[in-house]
Amino acid sequence: MSGILTRMIGAVESRGVMFTDELWRSVVNARSSSGVQVTPVTAMQSATVYGCVRLLSESAATLPLDIFRNRRDKGKDLVTNHPLCRVLQKAANEEMSAFTLREMLMSHVLLWGNAYAEIVYNDAGDITALWPLAPNVTFPLRGLNQELIYSTQLPERFGYEHVTLPADKVLHIRGLGSNGIVGWSPIRLMREAIGLALATEKFGAAFFGNGASPGLMLKHPGKLSQSAYDRIKASWEDRHQGLDNASRIAILEEGITVEKIGIPPDDAQFLQSRQFQVVEICRIYRVPPHMVADLSHATFSNIEQQSIDFVTYSLSPWLVRQEQEYSRSLLTEPEQNVLELKHNTDGMKSGDITSRFNAYHQARQDGWLSANDIRTRENMNPVEGGDMYLVPLNMVPATSLLNPPASPEKFPPAAPPARSLPTEERKQVETRSRKYAAARFRMMNSYKRVFRDTATRMMRREARDIQDAAKKYLRTRSVGQFDAWVEDYYTQHSDYISRQMLPVLQAYGETIGDNAAEETNAQAWQDSVTAFIAAYMGGYLSRHTSNSKDDIAAALRKAMANGEDPEDAVNQEVQGWEDTRPDQIAREEGVRCGNAVTKLVYRIAHILRISWMTMGNSCDYCKALDGTTVGIEEDFMTEGDNYQPEGTDRPMHISRDLGHPPAHDGCECGIGAAS
Numbered sequence: 001m002s003g004i005l006t007r008m009i010g011a012v013e014s015r016g017v018m019f020t021d022e023l024w025r026s027v028v029n030a031r032s033s034s035g036v037q038v039t040p041v042t043a044m045q046s047a048t049v050y051g052c053v054r055l056l057s058e059s060a061a062t063l064p065l066d067i068f069r070n071r072r073d074k075g076k077d078l079v080t081n082h083p084l085c086r087v088l089q090k091a092a093n094e095e096m097s098a099f100t101l102r103e104m105l106m107s108h109v110l111l112w113g114n115a116y117a118e119i120v121y122n123d124a125g126d127i128t129a130l131w132p133l134a135p136n137v138t139f140p141l142r143g144l145n146q147e148l149i150y151s152t153q154l155p156e157r158f159g160y161e162h163v164t165l166p167a168d169k170v171l172h173i174r175g176l177g178s179n180g181i182v183g184w185s186p187i188r189l190m191r192e193a194i195g196l197a198l199a200t201e202k203f204g205a206a207f208f209g210n211g212a213s214p215g216l217m218l219k220h221p222g223k224l225s226q227s228a229y230d231r232i233k234a235s236w237e238d239r240h241q242g243l244d245n246a247s248r249i250a251i252l253e254e255g256i257t258v259e260k261i262g263i264p265p266d267d268a269q270f271l272q273s274r275q276f277q278v279v280e281i282c283r284i285y286r287v288p289p290h291m292v293a294d295l296s297h298a299t300f301s302n303i304e305q306q307s308i309d310f311v312t313y314s315l316s317p318w319l320v321r322q323e324q325e326y327s328r329s330l331l332t333e334p335e336q337n338v339l340e341l342k343h344n345t346d347g348m349k350s351g352d353i354t355s356r357f358n359a360y361h362q363a364r365q366d367g368w369l370s371a372n373d374i375r376t377r378e379n380m381n382p383v384e385g386g387d388m389y390l391v392p393l394n395m396v397p398a399t400s401l402l403n404p405p406a407s408p409e410k411f412p413p414a415a416p417p418a419r420s421l422p423t424e425e426r427k428q429v430e431t432r433s434r435k436y437a438a439a440r441f442r443m444m445n446s447y448k449r450v451f452r453d454t455a456t457r458m459m460r461r462e463a464r465d466i467q468d469a470a471k472k473y474l475r476t477r478s479v480g481q482f483d484a485w486v487e488d489y490y491t492q493h494s495d496y497i498s499r500q501m502l503p504v505l506q507a508y509g510e511t512i513g514d515n516a517a518e519e520t521n522a523q524a525w526q527d528s529v530t531a532f533i534a535a536y537m538g539g540y541l542s543r544h545t546s547n548s549k550d551d552i553a554a555a556l557r558k559a560m561a562n563g564e565d566p567e568d569a570v571n572q573e574v575q576g577w578e579d580t581r582p583d584q585i586a587r588e589e590g591v592r593c594g595n596a597v598t599k600l601v602y603r604i605a606h607i608l609r610i611s612w613m614t615m616g617n618s619c620d621y622c623k624a625l626d627g628t629t630v631g632i633e634e635d636f637m638t639e640g641d642n643y644q645p646e647g648t649d650r651p652m653h654i655s656r657d658l659g660h661p662p663a664h665d666g667c668e669c670g671i672g673a674a675s
Contacts, residue, residue, distance in 0.1 A: 036198040038191045040111035040136070046197050048278045049187075051292035052285040053110045059315055060322070061103035063343040065089060070338055079339065083126040084330055088341075093120070093129035101130055105173055106318065108135045110285065113175040113183035116150065118165060119329065127330055130171060140172070140181050148181075171329045173322060190284045197277035286314045311345050319343045346377065364390060390527070433672030434613060436519040440512055440598065441615040441670055444590040447508050451586035454504050458497055459581045462548065463574040465489065474567035479556065482566075486552060490545045497544060502537050505593060509533040512597045520605035520673060532600055536593060544585075548577075588662060595660035595671050599632065602673060607632055609674040612661070616668035620648050625663070629674045635659045 036042075043049045065088050068076040079085070092101035101117070108115035116133035137153035141164065148167040153160055175183030187194060282289045288310050323341045331339055360377075363369035372386035469489070473482035513529040516522065551573055559569035602610060614626040624645030630636055637643055637658040644651035652664060661669035 036195045038187060038195045038198065040185065040187045042198070043111065043187045043194050046194060046281065048197060048281040048292055049194060052282060052287045053107050055287060055291055056110060056285060056315065056318065057103045057106040060106045060318055060343075061099045063319070063345060065098075065102070065323075065326075065341060065343055068340045068342060070340060076340070082339070083128065087127055087130055088326070093131050096132075101132060102322075104132050105171075106322075108132070109173050109175045109183065109318075111185065111187055112136060113177065113185040113188075114138075115173040116152070117171040119169050119171055121169075133170070168329075171325065173325050175321075186284055190281075193277065193280045193284065197281060288314075316345070319345070390531075430611070430672070430674060433519060433611075433674070436515055437613045437615070437670040437672040440515050440594055441668070443508075443511055443515065444594050444668070447504075447511070448586045448590055450504055450508075451590055452582045454500050455582035455585040456578060458500050459577045461496070462493065463577045465493070466552065466574045467571055470567045470570040474565075474570060477566070479560070479566060482556075486549060490549060494541050494545065497541060498537060501540060502533075505533050505537060505540070505589075506530065508590070508593060509536075509597045512594045513601050516598045516601035517605070520602060520607060522601050522605035525601050525604045528600060528604060529597055532597065533593075536596065540589060547581075551577075584665070587666065587668070591662045591668055591670075595662075598671055599660050602632060607673045610660075610671045611674040612636060613670045613672050615670050618669065619664075619667075621645060621652050622661075622663060622667060622669050624648075625669070637663075 044053065067079040067082050067085060067088075069079050070076055087098065088102075089098050092098045096104075105115040105117060112135035114135050116135060116138045117130045118133055119127055120129040120131065122128045133150075133152045134155075139151050141149045141151050143149045150165045150167065150170045150172070151162060152165065153162050174181070175186070177183040278292070279289055282292060291310060323343065326341050327336055327339070331341075360369065360374045364371070364374065367390050370387050370389050372382040375382055375386065466486075466489075469482060469485050473479075473485060509529050509532070510526070513525055517525050552570060555569045555573040556566055558564070559566045599610065608631065609629050610632055611627055611629045612622075612625040614622050618626070621643065624647075625636065628636060635657045637654045639654060639657050641654040642651035643654060654663075660671050661667050663669065
């Protein structure tokens with residue numbers, strides 16, 4: 001054990017002036033108008049005060065308090081090896097668990113308006129313990145240089161000695177206050193409401209202690225001696241005082257009669273007063289009455305919402321107050337820039353099991369929770385394959401627009417390989433596959449018009465926008481501003497391109513996928529194809545914008561080098577886009593997308609090998625490739641190869657890993673399953 005409670009060293013002599021805090025001093029001997037003394041200690045004798053303080057303290061201490069490291073991509077990583085993890089999550093000191101300390105500090109601030117704990121460091125400067133300080137004898141002070149220090153009184157076993165601590169050795173959690181240094185005590189501020197609750201409770205106890213009856217008067221027709229008076233009084237109290245004697249028969253003698261005095265508690269609205277004080281105290285702590293067992297205004301339709309409101313409006317402000325004070329006092333300045341302390345309130349907001357599971361189902365379908373994410377929240381172990389995220393069929397991941405994958409044709413990973421087909425079936429498989437490849441070629445040709453019409457609309461708008469910008473910037477030779485505009489334009493224009501092209505790609509991909517699935521008897525391929533097309537869209541956007549920007553940049557470079565008008569050069573370049581680019585897009589994307597989807601379905605069907613199949617008006621290079629067979633995870637050719645088959649006059653440079661056609665501009669080849 002260390003700190004002032006065992007070492008009492010390093011104390012700072014108190015020469016400062018204590019903050020003027022009449023609010024706290026008035027709590028010590030605060031008698032309410034009801035005649036009941038109200039202090040943080042006596043207030044806890046009220047069942048409602050005790051219930052509210054206990055509820056908030058236990059709720060705050062129960063929640064996990066995690067430490068996160070902020071990442072540059074706005075994500076967060078859970079930190080598990082920081083010295084504070086043990087202090088805030090397991091053992092606050094040698095004698096207290098983290099729960100006990102956090103519960104105690106919360107109760108202190110709810111009653112006194114302030115909670116204090118001494119921070120204990122080791123020789124390396126790491127925090128090793130937090131020791132609570134009594135809030136009724138701990139005060140903030142100003143030192144000789146106006147620095148903040150704290151004065152506290154040690155317990156009886158240390159002789160009630162007064163010591164002072166520098167501010168960096170004290171964790172101070174403040175409630176609502178007016179100067180930012182000390183918080184107001186809710187007990188002092190609400191003294192009258194709490195005093196009335198205590199008074200009505202005391203009155204009720206006395207009421208039932210007197211036989212649950214108001215004051216009585218025994219009337220004698222004559223004058224009694226002192227001994228007779230004492231005898232009758234003692235006899236009456238012995239037989240009729242208290243609840244056990246409330247219904248006993250009274251036998252009167254010597255002409256004595258009974259008369260009631262005072263107002264019956266029911267007429268004085270005694271029960272209503274007690275009920276109102278419950279709500280009044282709940283209002284102080286912003287606690288829903290049903291959470292302290294007052295169900296007078298709760299219904300099955302609103303009690304769940306009130307429980308959620310408790311977390312949102314009652315507990316969350318206290319949690320934020322603690323999180324920020326923990327960060328300010330327990331983390332170094334460099335750590336405060338990268339680390340964050342956060343309570344996890346998901347469990348308290350989860351509602352009933354049906355609502356919670358419905359929320360999980362929606363999150364799973366929307367793609368932002370995986371099966372293992374959900375299992376972790378339910379304290380269940382992860383399962384193999386549970387980290388996969390689903391993609392909605394009719395939506396595109398935002399990341400595919402901003403960060404397209406480098407090789408979308410390789411998404412998703414191949415299914416586990418199966419055994420090769422028997423030798424006798426090889427020829428039959430190859431014949432069947434070429435038949436289906438020819439059908440896919442016909443599908444590609446039928447979709448060319450759809451691709452071309454869509455691309456025509458895109459290029460018409462794109463050319464018009466570029467020409468308008470060229471007129472605005474290049475007419476005044478503001479080439480730098482034009483370049484900046486182009487970069488910004490294609491960032492925004494990508495959304496328009498996606499809206500135009502994605503439906504076409506989805507429909508085309510489903511058509512090709514259906515053909516390949518029929519060929520191979522693949523099952524459950526639809527979701528994978530939908531997800532793949534979403535990623536493929538990102539690759540298309542990258543190719544489209546790169547081609548457009550490269551053409552514009554080349555036109556500008558040529559104009560500047562030759563002393564030509566840059567506006568005319570850009571206009572001439574983009575004027576031809578509407579005539580040339582749509583056919584190019586339709587041809588290339590039809591072949592590329594069709595073969596990529598085919599290969600994906602082959603993976604799902606556990607096809608091991610694929611072969612190159614020439615289609616349409618094939619060139620000599622593609623004819624030489626016809627029938628070439630590779631493993632489904634292999635490439636026909638790799639980036640950087642110079643392919644020159646016999647009979648050609650020059651090599652063809654391969655600019656990307658060639659896992660499937662097209663091999664060059666104008667290539668219409670396909671792939672098929674091979675044995």
